[in-house]
Amino acid sequence: MAAELSFNQEIANMMYATHGNPISHCLQCGTCSGTCPAADFMDYTPRAIIGMIRENFKDEVLASNTYWSCASCYHCTVRCPAGIDIADMMYALKRYSMWKSRFKEGLIGPDFSEAFVKMIVNSGKSFEPILATTYLPRFSAADMVQEALTATGLVLKGKIPLLPKRIKRLKKFQRMVKRIIPLGELS
Ligand code: SF4
Ligand code: SF4
Known part of the structure; x- marks a missing residue:
């Protein structure tokens, strides 16, 4: 029987079509959070959410409003020094959340x-x-x-x-x- 994928592997799979580097390349520099116009409305900043995915904090990530608050402006993506497509990661989280029917109430x-x-x-x-x-x-x-x-x-x-x-x-x-x-x- 195939081994069950971890949450960060599942999200990596959801990002298979992006042109960016894997989120394992993240330096946790915070540039994405500093440049994000929607960060003030998010439960966790983009930098924090990436750290949480890497640590497999699945429940906390899916229960957050962060990815639903993303405005898809791509500021973070073009400024990330590690070449990660953070905006597409937010889309991957949305797709995953809809697929699993797990998202924060009231959004x-x-x-x-x-x-x-x-x-x-x-x-x-x-x-x-x-x-x-x-x-x-x-x-x-x-x-x-x-x-x-x-x-x-x-x-x-x-x-x-x-x-x-x-x-x-x-x-x-x-x-x-x-x-x-x-x-x-x-x-
Ligand atoms: S800008 Fe890129 S390297 Fe820096 S914290 Fe965000 S995702 Fe990680
Ligand atoms: S694409 Fe989303 S996460 Fe990135 S800076 Fe814009 S609003 Fe923030």
Whole structure:
């Protein structure tokens, strides 16, 4: 029987397609944390989360909001002296977290990601009004009214369509996507 992979090996596998070095190359210099515009909103800084992955602190890493707070700006990636693609590591953590259904309660990120993937798989196109519904339960009444007014204005100006559209050759697109990711219950 194959030996069970450690958490840091699993995350390394999730990062197989990145162009960066493995996180074992991390110097713990903190440049990523110092350059990260979202660090103040994170439970643990990027530097800390890398140290925790290396030490296999799986429960703590998955329960943190750090990777869901990442804005994918890639500042950390371009400045890392060890050549680690930290932004892609954050994506790897998101994918792993969705795959295992383990994430911090109350975050928008997991719901938003699932809604986005479902929409793309089912239509091949992004449609903002559907994505916006992911946020509605978190809005106050005043925010909802404001959002509705903004959306109405955008529709009237033709900036967003009134109804979702589908791409041509959708079945072919879905077959292609299925070869890349397991769609499971999404389609
Ligand atoms: S910038 Fe690179 S080497 Fe420095 S702590 Fe972050 S990941 Fe590690
Ligand atoms: S890509 Fe994410 S982790 Fe890196 S600096 Fe930007 S927000 Fe921070």
